[in-house]
Amino acid sequence: MSESNYKRWMVGLDFTSIDGKIIQRVSHLSRIIKPDIIHFVHVAKELNIPVYIPEEYKDIVPTATEQLEERMELLIRESFDNDDVKWQVNVVGGETFDALVDWVKKENIDFFIAGRKKHEDGSGILPHKLLRSLSCPALFIPEMKMPGSKKILVAVDFSNHSFVALKTALKLAESGEITVDCLHIYSVPIGYYSTGKSYEEFSEIMKVNAEKEFKRFSKPLGADLKLKCILLEKASPAEVIYSECKEGNYDLVMMGSKGQSSGSVILLGSTSEKLISINQLCMSWIVKIKDEHIGFFKALSKL
Numbered sequence: 001m002s003e004s005n006y007k008r009w010m011v012g013l014d015f016t017s018i019d020g021k022i023i024q025r026v027s028h029l030s031r032i033i034k035p036d037i038i039h040f041v042h043v044a045k046e047l048n049i050p051v052y053i054p055e056e057y058k059d060i061v062p063t064a065t066e067q068l069e070e071r072m073e074l075l076i077r078e079s080f081d082n083d084d085v086k087w088q089v090n091v092v093g094g095e096t097f098d099a100l101v102d103w104v105k106k107e108n109i110d111f112f113i114a115g116r117k118k119h120e121d122g123s124g125i126l127p128h129k130l131l132r133s134l135s136c137p138a139l140f141i142p143e144m145k146m147p148g149s150k151k152i153l154v155a156v157d158f159s160n161h162s163f164v165a166l167k168t169a170l171k172l173a174e175s176g177e178i179t180v181d182c183l184h185i186y187s188v189p190i191g192y193y194s195t196g197k198s199y200e201e202f203s204e205i206m207k208v209n210a211e212k213e214f215k216r217f218s219k220p221l222g223a224d225l226k227l228k229c230i231l232l233e234k235a236s237p238a239e240v241i242y243s244e245c246k247e248g249n250y251d252l253v254m255m256g257s258k259g260q261s262s263g264s265v266i267l268l269g270s271t272s273e274k275l276i277s278i279n280q281l282c283m284s285w286i287v288k289i290k291d292e293h294i295g296f297f298k299a300l301s302k303l
Contacts, residue, residue: 005110006137009038012100012114013072018143022115023079025141025283030085032175038087039107040076043099044068065091097126101133109136116140116276116284128273131257131286140276140284150178153250155241156227157184158217161256165287169254170223181248182218182225184210185240187232203231238274245282254285 011026013019023040030038044064072089080087092099104112112134116127127140152169156162169180192202207229214227230240245253257272272286 006033007036008107008109009035009111009113010100010104010107010109011038011040012112013040013042013075014115015042015071015075016115016117018115018117018141019075020079021143022113022141023076026113027080027082029139029172030082032172035085035111038085039090039103039109040072040087041090041092041100041103042068042072043096044091044093045095097129097133100130104134104136112136112138114138114140116142116280127276131273131276135288137288138286140279140286142280142283150176151248151250152178152180152252152254153183153241153245153248154180155183155185155237155253155255156214156217157256158213159256161287161289163217164289165254165256165285166218166225167221168285168287169252170221172252180223180225181250182214182227183241183244184214184227184229185232185237186210186229207231236274237271238278241271241275242278242281245279250282252283252285253279254287257286257288 009026009030011022013022026038068091069089072091076087076089090103092103094102100112100114103109112130114127114130127138131138131140152172154162154166154169156166166180166182172178173180186206188199188203188206192199195202197205210229211227214225218225228244230244232240235243241253241255244250253275255272255275272284276284276286
């Protein structure tokens with residue numbers, strides 16, 4: 001898993017009912033991927049003391065922080081059972097989004113994990129907004145995850161990011177009886193008629209070629225993998241992926257944050273964000289190659 005070290009994890013907690021599920025899942029994953037440290041972070045807006053509060057009352061902040069940290073430790077010890085991994089709790093003040101993104105940068109985080117609530121409110125973590133700003137892979141665990149299934153679906157477009165996502169999925173599958181399936185979504189280009197082929201004929205040509213490309217793409221991984229190709233017609237790519245997760249009873253869906261070309265970045269980025277916003281049934285793991293966006297913004301600054 002060299003494309004992302006997955007050594008320094010950050011887990012967002014907010015003292016709601018989903019926290020226990022998140023901690024249990026993190027405990028399980030930490031046995032497979034083996035991070036060096038896990039930071040459990042809670043953002044407490046109430047730690048922001050207005051400037052007009054007298055100085056003698058400002059010592060309530062350390063006291064409140066200690067109480068919240070003790071509460072977090074109790075919660076984590078109830079659900080986290082991997083004694084081989086170092087972890088620590090951190091309570092920070094500020095607005096949730098800004099505080100979490102800042103912590104990722106400050107602690108050089110390799111992997112971000114948070115809950116995906118059924119009904120996000122103003123105080124909750126906003127997954128799609130975080131996904132857009134994070135420089136590392138992210139896993140979102142829904143409140144209403146389907147139980148029991150040990151199946152991973154990887155959405156592939158034969159890009160480097162898809163390869164990393166598939167490689168990561170196969171690493172997870174090494175831990176036990178877990179199946180990994182692949183999904184490729186394609187569409188017929190507008191100019192297909194100039195080839196003299198019908199819509200249906202050109203669709204079949206694209207499908208056949210996608211299956212050939214998948215064999216080339218997955219060969220270095222040495223795994224016997226199943227690919228399902230779906231023609232995109234009315235639904236969005238995110239809706240197709242979500243529908244497949246639901247029908248196949250998948251426990252986890254994985255995809256890259258970028259596509260085949262620079263022109264695909266916004267499209268695939270919006271697909272992953274849309275998937276996060278609608279997926280309430282299984283976990284969503286969005287693979288990023290850490291800090292790659294920094295090079296992109298440096299390039300923009302030179303234009």
